[in-house]
Amino acid sequence: MLALAVATAGCERRPDVGAVIVSANGAEPELSLAPIVDNDMARRLLTDSVAxxxxxxxxxxxxxxxxxxxxxxxxxxxxxxxxxxxxxxxxxxxxxxxxxxxxxxxxxxxxxxxxxxxxxxxxxxxxxxxxxxxxxxxxxxxxxxxxxxxxxxxxxxxxxxxxGSGPMRIVGKSGQITRLRPIPDPDRAADEQEEPQPEDDVLLIAERPAAGIARFSARRSDLFTGGTIAEWPLVAAAGIENADVRLDPAAGLFGLAVSRPEGFLAAAENRAAIALAIDRGALVQAFAPGWQATEDLLPAALDSASPPAKAPWQAVAAQDRQATARARVAAWREAGNDTPTIRIALPAGAGGTLLWARIAADLYAVGIRPVRVAPDDEADLRLIDAVAPFDSGRWYLGHACQTCSEAATQAIEAARLAPSLAERARAIAAADRLLADDVAFVPIARPLRWSLVAPRLRTWQPNERAWHPLNGVRRDPN
The missing domain is CATH 3.90.76.10 (Dipeptide-binding Protein; Domain 1)
Structure with a gap:
């Protein structure tokens, strides 16, 4: 019956009748105490809904x-x-x-x-x-x-x-489709409760992103959520209307972490050449006009004692950056070294390929030979693409510090062990400054997170967590 409901949803955008149909990346979701894989959005949504x-x-x-x-x-x-x-x-x-x-x-x-x-x-x-x-x-x-x-x-x-205990419960399951229904609000008396309507049900479908985007394009779902840079080019290919595409102002990291500071990348000034070579404005525009580029590791002061630290390379004017990077590479070669070859671990898929094209073009332009490798392969630079679960500088610094200096590592650990908020703030500020000076991480943008949202989902809101609970996609549960 669940599969039939999805299949007969119609070829036109459905009016606000019947269950809300949501698709998200993932295998068949189940509720358990096992760890939730980050990219299994369907299971995260199910867990959040019923537990x-x-x-x-x-x-x-x-x-x-x-x-x-x-x-x-x-x-x-x-x-x-x-x-x-x-x-x-x-x-x-x-x-x-x-x-x-x-x-x-x-x-x-x-x-x-x-x-x-x-x-x-x-x-x-x-x-x-x-x-x-x-x-x-x-x-x-x-x-x-x-x-x-x-x-x-x-x-x-x-x-x-x-x-679990809600705010929804499972009322049906068929393969990768789960039907969810709101439970009574425990804070309200029985005579104040609204009887659940068919429109309050949610059909959660766990499937590959390409299938979810195609389903939305065919007007057989109301929401595709959890989109990342990897699937982004599929949106245009599917002919999705611009009004249905919503970007989150996601807080987190999107940039290149130095995973092997050897050869050309052994020196901070050479790592700075990578940061200078990347044209962030052109890169984000190649994806989405609303995607926000950034040069700072921290998005704000957060719990640091200082504003986000500025790396020395940020002082170079935009029009001089590629020339400065090119001069640094030329100096490396004049010292008797070969053309620098940098292996970069990027995600698979159409989005990873588009990202590779932009980064590779910028690096080739300054004399660096980039090589694309898979996300889990050995690499010199590795893309970090993650939404911050909470607003602490320690999360940003810990994720960005793949192979940072011993001093930076000690400062991050000092922030973890700090006995007071003031000492924690000072340690975070010190670590931020050390990572910026060391160029251990090359910031590019905020994480690209997006959803496809039908007009009937009136309460959907973009937010920094890039998180959209299923009990709140159609109407405010409060």
């Missing part, structure tokens, strides 16, 4: 209640106290603080299986205060912890029954 965490993100990317109704943060972010909502599990049993505590402890113990573990090392204890209250103690201040707890990786999933 919320203590808190969650709304359609605007803001923190809202999840399992917890409210919370208090004290002692500069060293103590978090959560009061749980009167929330039942999907099977109707009441959820108790002791169960939530046990699940969270298990999440933290399985550090190798949780991608957020490197940013949760300050968690010292999770205890049940009452059947409705949980207290989390940290050894070091982390005022940004709520955004980590809102990630699907920290969802409250029952370990034996593989169920």
């Amino acid at each position: 919320q965490g203590l808190v969650r993100f709304d359609a605007a990317g803001q923190i809202v209640p999840g399992v917890a109704a409210r919370w208090i943060v004290t002692d500069e972010g060293r103590t978090y106290i959560f009061r749980l909502r009167d929330t039942p599990w999907a099977d109707g049993r009441p959820m108790r603080a002791a169960e939530v505590v046990a699940i969270l402890r298990r999440r933290l113990q399985q550090r190798a299986r949780n991608p957020l573990s490197p940013y949760l090392t300050a968690l010292e204890s999770i205890v049940e205060m009452t059947p409705e209250v949980i207290q989390i103690e940290l050894s070091r201040p982390r005022p940004d912890l709520l955004k980590l707890f809102a990630q699907p990786d920290m969802a409250i999933v029952h370990p034996r029954r593989s169920i």
Whole structure:
């Protein structure tokens, strides 16, 4: 029946009747405690829909209640106290603080299986205060912890029954298609609840991005979400209307990390030649006019004691940059070295090819011979394309520092271990300055994240998290 509903959705853009049909990259999604692969957007959406965490993100990317109704943060972010909502599990049993505590402890113990573990090392204890209250103690201040707890990786999933507490529940499943329906709001009385309408259901389809884009183009879905640079050229090829293409102002990293500082890349001034050679404006325009280029590693001061550090190469005027890079390469060759050959690991697909064409042309223009390699192959430069799960300079610095200097590595570790927010801020600022001076990372732009959105999804909103919960795509659940 689910497959039939999708197949008969019609060839014209559907009016606001019937279930919302959403497709996202992924294999058949399942709810479990296993780690969620970053590019399996379908599974992330399913987990977020049926197994919320203590808190969650709304359609605007803001923190809202999840399992917890409210919370208090004290002692500069060293103590978090959560009061749980009167929330039942999907099977109707009441959820108790002791169960939530046990699940969270298990999440933290399985550090190798949780991608957020490197940013949760300050968690010292999770205890049940009452059947409705949980207290989390940290050894070091982390005022940004709520955004980590809102990630699907920290969802409250029952370990034996593989169920959550909403805000939606599974009411049907057929292969890679899952039907979801909103559950009653536990904060509202029964006589205040609205009866779910067919339009409130969501059909989540896990499929390859190319299939999802084709489905939307054929007007057989209302939303394709989780698009990246790899699939972007397919949008134009499918003839998608411009009004249906929405870009997120995603916060994160998109640039080239130095993974092997050897040969030509052993010297900071030569790494700077790479940064100078890339024409960021032309590159982003080749993809999408709304895509934002950047030259800074940090998007803002965030929790650093200083504004984003400026690398020395940024002082070179735009019109002089390629000439400066060309002169640096010429000096390398005049010293008796061969033409520099740089292996660059880029994503596969049409988007990776277009990105390669732009970067390769710029590097050839200054005398560098680039070689494209696969994302997992040995490389000199590697594309980092990731949305930040929370707003801390430490996340940016840790991801950008693939092979940065020992001083920068020590500064990043000092930020992790800092006993106060002031010391943490100073360590982050120091690490940012060291990475900028060392040119350990070449920023290019913000991450390119986009969705295809039908007009019936009136509450869809772009946001810095590039995250769009399924219970909020058609109307505001609040």
